[in-house]
Amino acid sequence: MISGTFHTSYRSDMALRRTWIERLRLGLFIAFIVLFPFVVRKPYPIFLMNQIGIATIGAIGLNILVGYTGQISLGQGAFMAVGAYTAGILTARMGVPWWLTIPIAALVTAAVGALFGIPSLRMKGLYLAIATLAAQEIILWVVTHWDAVTGGVDALVVPPPMLFGQPVNTDFRFYWVIWPLVGLTALLTANLFRTHYGRAFIAIRDQDIAAEVMGINVFAYKLLAFGVSSFFVGLAGALIAHYRSIVTWERFTIETSVLYLAMIIIGGLGSISGSLFGAAFMTLLPAFLTNVGRALQGVIPGMDELIPYLQQASFGLVIILFLILEPEGLRKIWQDIKNYFALWPFSY
Amino acid sequence: MPLQPRGFRHALNRSTLRPGERQLEVQGLHLAFGKVAALAGVSFTVYQSEILAIIGPNGAGKTSLLNSISGLYRPQRGSIRFYNDGETYELTRRKPHEIAQLGIARSFQNIELFRHMTVLDNLMAGAHVHMKSGLLPSLIYWGPAQQEQIHFREFVEDIIDLLEIEAIRYKKVGTLSYGLQKRVELGRALAMKPAILLLDEPMAGMNTEEKEDMARFILDVNEEHGVTVVLIEHDMGVVMDISDRIVVLSFGRKIAEGTPEEIRQNPEVRRAYLGE
Ligand SMILES: Nc1ncnc2c1ncn2[C@@H]1O[C@H](COP(=O)(O)OP(=O)(O)O)[C@@H](O)[C@H]1O
Ligand SMILES: [Mg+2]
Numbered sequence: 001m002i003s004g005t006f007h008t009s010y011r012s013d014m015a016l017r018r019t020w021i022e023r024l025r026l027g028l029f030i031a032f033i034v035l036f037p038f039v040v041r042k043p044y045p046i047f048l049m050n051q052i053g054i055a056t057i058g059a060i061g062l063n064i065l066v067g068y069t070g071q072i073s074l075g076q077g078a079f080m081a082v083g084a085y086t087a088g089i090l091t092a093r094m095g096v097p098w099w100l101t102i103p104i105a106a107l108v109t110a111a112v113g114a115l116f117g118i119p120s121l122r123m124k125g126l127y128l129a130i131a132t133l134a135a136q137e138i139i140l141w142v143v144t145h146w147d148a149v150t151g152g153v154d155a156l157v158v159p160p161p162m163l164f165g166q167p168v169n170t171d172f173r174f175y176w177v178i179w180p181l182v183g184l185t186a187l188l189t190a191n192l193f194r195t196h197y198g199r200a201f202i203a204i205r206d207q208d209i210a211a212e213v214m215g216i217n218v219f220a221y222k223l224l225a226f227g228v229s230s231f232f233v234g235l236a237g238a239l240i241a242h243y244r245s246i247v248t249w250e251r252f253t254i255e256t257s258v259l260y261l262a263m264i265i266i267g268g269l270g271s272i273s274g275s276l277f278g279a280a281f282m283t284l285l286p287a288f289l290t291n292v293g294r295a296l297q298g299v300i301p302g303m304d305e306l307i308p309y310l311q312q313a314s315f316g317l318v319i320i321l322f323l324i325l326e327p328e329g330l331r332k333i334w335q336d337i338k339n340y341f342a343l344w345p346f347s348y
Numbered sequence: 349m350p351l352q353p354r355g356f357r358h359a360l361n362r363s364t365l366r367p368g369e370r371q372l373e374v375q376g377l378h379l380a381f382g383k384v385a386a387l388a389g390v391s392f393t394v395y396q397s398e399i400l401a402i403i404g405p406n407g408a409g410k411t412s413l414l415n416s417i418s419g420l421y422r423p424q425r426g427s428i429r430f431y432n433d434g435e436t437y438e439l440t441r442r443k444p445h446e447i448a449q450l451g452i453a454r455s456f457q458n459i460e461l462f463r464h465m466t467v468l469d470n471l472m473a474g475a476h477v478h479m480k481s482g483l484l485p486s487l488i489y490w491g492p493a494q495q496e497q498i499h500f501r502e503f504v505e506d507i508i509d510l511l512e513i514e515a516i517r518y519k520k521v522g523t524l525s526y527g528l529q530k531r532v533e534l535g536r537a538l539a540m541k542p543a544i545l546l547l548d549e550p551m552a553g554m555n556t557e558e559k560e561d562m563a564r565f566i567l568d569v570n571e572e573h574g575v576t577v578v579l580i581e582h583d584m585g586v587v588m589d590i591s592d593r594i595v596v597l598s599f600g601r602k603i604a605e606g607t608p609e610e611i612r613q614n615p616e617v618r619r620a621y622l623g624e
Contacts, residue, residue, distance in 0.1 A: 014497060194497060195493060196476050196481070197483060202465055203465075206461075206464055210461070211462075212444040212448075215448030217445045
């Protein structure tokens with residue numbers, strides 16, 4: 001909380017960014033995002049940024065369900081698959097324009113997510129996690145066995161997205177598709193949590209019986225949380241389909257579900273900026289480890305084969321360290337830094 | 349509307365009845381957990397704008413009674429009828445959130461706040477049933493959706509004023525003292541614009557000063573806004589002071605009902621409850 005500000009109207013007090021410092025920080029962040037591809041001008045960093053952007057959308061989606069509503073889900077990978085395959089199939093097999101498939105895929109995923117949210121009526125915590133694990137396996141089974149539609153275990157090739165006769169899915173161009181959608185996702189989510197919908201989600205997480213007695217239809221709102229969450233997860237999936245021009249089931253296994261859970265735990269549960277931090281961290285860490293491994297290749301023999309194991313081990317280690325040292329995630333560290341500078345130079 | 353609220357920009361009381369009219373009618377309520385009969389045929393009536401205290405030793409069935417009224421427990425027999433807007437609502441077959449939507453608000457014996465929300469958001473969550481904006485307008489925080497939030501912020505600020513919790517409105521409730529949490533829980537129930545307010549031991553575990561404050565707030569809500577209050581309380585001093593009528597439960601049965609003076613004189617109550 002930034003002190004020393006007095007709000008004269010409820011409207012300004014209820015704004016998303018309440019102080020000039022917060023607005024400045026957001027402005028700087030947007031400027032960074034806009035300038036980044038022009039300044040670095042190399043495809044690899046832009047590729048990484050695109051990965052982060054897509055992961056952020058997926059992580060915000062998962063955070064709505066897990067962090068804000070308290071419904072643990074292991075179905076993230078499968079829900080992303082629904083988005084990716086819907087978008088891919090619509091374009092590849094039915095010729096639907098790529099930009100139109102993105103909202104359609106998000107809506108389809110929302111419906112599928114709400115459907116698989118039905119067990120949340122009776123189940124909580126670990127039991128619900130197991131039920132969503134079943135959803136993960138069922139959906140992936142359908143994807144790999146419904147050959148006529150999905151192509152089964154073979155990759156689904158998606159024609160490149162075109163605009164004015166030009167392919168859009170170069171790293172530089174698709175950056176301008178992904179990042180505005182990251183902004184939109186963050187804005188819509190932030191708005192949601194300023195209204196009764198978001199408060200109902202959090203109320204269910206904190207005290208579901210009290211929520212019910214306050215007049216919140218807990219089951220309906222849980223399904224809604226599954227739906228809204230899956231909408232954004234499906235959006236991320238659709239972006240993957242059109243960015244990579246290829247959809248394969250291997251990208252959407254239980255490992256992806258666990259990776260995204262790690263992302264929001266490390267970034268910060270129930271936080272939009274935390275979702276971004278987690279997405280960035282979990283995208284950059286493996287990239288960093290791979291590069292370190294390559295650099296050491298000449299120095300230490302056999303490094304090549306070790307890299308995948310080192311990656312796995314460091315992932316696990318990082319997650320464990322976070323759980324022990326900073327259970328509230330990167331967002332909490334960022335909060336502490338902000339608080340420090342809010343009073344600076346008069347900090348004591 | 350029964351009484352003219354003081355300093356409030358929006359009505360706090362949702363009941364359309366006139367003071368003294370029959371508002372809630374509990375008849376022959378039976379509730380058993382296995383072999384334990386928590387309620388064994390309890391009947392009583394609550395009248396608009398009164399403060400009705402429910403007393404009785406631990407395990408008498410007081411909380412079970414409130415839980416039955418708010419739909420958390422399903423009594424095996426009996427009826428609970430609620431009157432408002434010229435309608436009669438049978439509560440025993442309704443879900444808790446439907447009962448809340450009728451204007452039956454409550455607090456809990458063991459505080460059940462939304463711990464990670466601020467005081468302000470807890471109160472805003474209390475007003476949930478009145479917020480009607482659709483999902484899409486809410487996602488874009490579009491005109492009317494924003495207006496609605498600001499409107500209820502105004503309303504909730506009046507409650508913050510009434511309960512003297514201005515200084516803590518941005519605090520997470522989990523960080524507050526027990527006494528303040530109890531106060532916030534009352535606020536959250538008030539934010540529902542109750543037709544009837546059910547309070548389960550609102551003063552338990554408080555010191556004398558906190559109890560006096562809480563008693564004053566309850567009286568304020570009742571006298572200034574005409575809200576009916578049904579309260580469970582162990583402190584007999586407070587009960588005798590603020591209630592209009594008292595219902596005494598013991599082992600799931602009503603053993604007495606009357607004004608504080610009548611209850612004080614009642615030999616059975618003195619034997620069963622006041623320990624004589
Ligand atoms: N959820 C429950 N499951 C089993 N027994 C219960 C439950 N709730 C209350 N009881 C039993 O019902 C009786 C009345 O309890 P309660 O209503 O909490 O009493 P009071 O609030 O008057 O202290 C007690 O014997 C209690 O053990
Ligand atoms: Mg009790």
